[in-house]
Amino acid sequence: MTRLVPDDLITLPAGIEAYDRDLLEKTGANLEQIALGAAAGAGFNLTNLHPGKYKVAVIPVTSGLGTIDGFAKAVSVVAGYLGFQVYITGAADVGGLIEAYKRDADVMMLADDQVFAAINLKSGRVVDNATATAAGYAAALNFMAGSLKGREVLLIGAGQVGSRAAEALTVLGANLIVFDQNKAAATSLVEAIITRTPSPVSLRVADDSADALQSASIIFDASPGRGFISGKQVNEKTLVAAPGIPLGLNSDAEKKVSARLIHDPLQIGVATMLYQALADLRSPG
Ligand code: PYL
Numbered sequence: 001m002t003r004l005v006p007d008d009l010i011t012l013p014a015g016i017e018a019y020d021r022d023l024l025e026k027t028g029a030n031l032e033q034i035a036l037g038a039a040a041g042a043g044f045n046l047t048n049l050h051p052g053k054y055k056v057a058v059i060p061v062t063s064g065l066g067t068i069d070g071f072a073k074a075v076s077v078v079a080g081y082l083g084f085q086v087y088i089t090g091a092a093d094v095g096g097l098i099e100a101y102k103r104d105a106d107v108m109m110l111a112d113d114q115v116f117a118a119i120n121l122k123s124g125r126v127v128d129n130a131t132a133t134a135a136g137y138a139a140a141l142n143f144m145a146g147s148l149k150g151r152e153v154l155l156i157g158a159g160q161v162g163s164r165a166a167e168a169l170t171v172l173g174a175n176l177i178v179f180d181q182n183k184a185a186a187t188s189l190v191e192a193i194i195t196r197t198p199s200p201v202s203l204r205v206a207d208d209s210a211d212a213l214q215s216a217s218i219i220f221d222a223s224p225g226r227g228f229i230s231g232k233q234v235n236e237k238t239l240v241a242a243p244g245i246p247l248g249l250n251s252d253a254e255k256k257v258s259a260r261l262i263h264d265p266l267q268i269g270v271a272t273m274l275y276q277a278l279a280d281l282r283s284p285g
Contacts, residue, residue, distance in 0.1 A: 002224050003113060008245050008265040009070035013077040019267060020081070026260060027143040032082055035271035038132070038139035041171060044279030051083035054278060057105035058088045059096035064113035067092065075109055078270040107277050109270075116269075118277035127276045133243045133269035134164035135276070137220070140262045141241040142172050145218060149173030154216035156209065158182070158189040161243055162222030166193050169220065170201045177216070179206040180223075221248040229253045243269065 012019075024030045029037065039046050058076045060067045072088045079086035087103075089096035100108040101121070109118045116129035142148045153169055155162055158180040166189055169176055176193070180186040186205045193203055206212035213219070213233040221229070221242040231252025234240070238256075242248055242263040249257060262268070 002245055003065065004068055004071065004245060004265055006069040009068070009074040012070070012074040012266065016077055016081045016267070019264065023140070023262070023267075026262060027140050029140070029143040031078075031267060031271050034136055034140045034143065034268060035082070035275040037143065038135040038168075038268075038272040039275040039279055041135060041139055041142075041168060044276055046275060046279055049275070049278055051274075052085065054084050054106040055104065056084045056086040056274065057096070057100035057103065057108040058086060059100060059108055059110040060088065060092040061096075061110050061112050062092045071111070074266055075270050078267050079109070079274060082271055082274065084274060107274065109273065116273075118273040120277045125277055125279070127273045129269045129273060130160040131164050132272035132276055134161050134222070135168045136268035136272035137161075137241045137243045137262060138165055138168035138172060139272075140268060141169075141218070141220060141239065144239055144241075144260065144262065147173070148218070150175065151218055152177065152216070153218045153220055154179065154206070154212050155220045155222065156180070156212075156225075156248065157221065157223035158185040159222065159224070162220075163189050163192075165220055165222050165243075166190075166203075167196075170197050170203070173201065174218075175202040177204055177206050177212055179209045179212050183207070223248055227251075231256050 020031050036046055056079045058072045060072045076086045076088050089099040105121055107118055107120050118127045151174055153174040153176055155166055155176050155178045170193055178186045178190055190203045190205055218239045225248050226246035227250035229249045234253045234257050240257050240261045245265050247263055
């Protein structure tokens with residue numbers, strides 16, 4: 001996934017309430033319901049999970065290109081907004097791990113340039129951001145569409161998030177058309193899903209994104225491309241789930257679709273990570 005920059009995150013803390021109201025208006029579900037739906041869809045049991053009983057440590061990591069200004073803060077704001085007891089460790093890296101253990105964190109969240117993980121220190125469960133983001137966005141799209149069962153979804157991108165989203169979307173009963181610039185990647189993803197999916201769903205590879213976009217009414221944009229979907233390729237009814245940055249819709253398309261566009265830099269992924277990471281824990285006490 002593309003590395004976030006401070007500008008992607010600067011407004012997140014102050015805007016979290018308005019973001020959640022907007023999400024509810026668009027999908028009929030708020031951030032908590034989407035995260036719960038994503039966790040349930042992935043087969044987790046979350047009955048009577050009370051966020052307020054869990055301690056979440058967010059640990060800055062200085063490896064590789066180093067920390068991103070606002071990243072730990074953004075993650076902690078999402079966790080706090082959902083009701084978890086959350087803190088950013090005073091130290092980064094190993095010092096932060098020690099602090100999380102010493103303060104008896106239930107979950108620690110940390111990211112280097114390759115992986116962003118939530119690690120449940122009590123059960124050992126590890127949830128990565130790509131898997132959680134895919135599940136969370138599929139659940140949000142399902143809410144927004146009413147149901148994806150039997151609906152055709154154009155999935156753009158068969159990479160880290162797209163391949164996991166293909167799984168989550170087929171579990172929700174969607175008929176997938178998969179496009180990736182690397183046709184072999186799209187083909188092997190379709191073949192993998194077909195062999196893994198018990199119930200017959202229709203999946204096929206699109207040869208050309210423009211043709212596929214012309215007839216798509218539901219789009220899951222999991223590609224790293226910026227602005228390649230034009231205003232002419234969407235209409236007043238198109239539903240779009242676009243995890244992460246940059247956004248595949250150009251400004252015309254974004255204006256047209258805005259009321260039916262799910263797109264954020266971290267919120268849905270972080271919320272789903274937390275609920276999936278805690279799925280093993282029965283609420284203490
Ligand atoms: C997890 C995000 C979602 C999209 N791109 C991913 C990204 O930017 N990864 C890099 C995260 C680096 C965090 C840095 C810090 O501030 O702790 N190591």
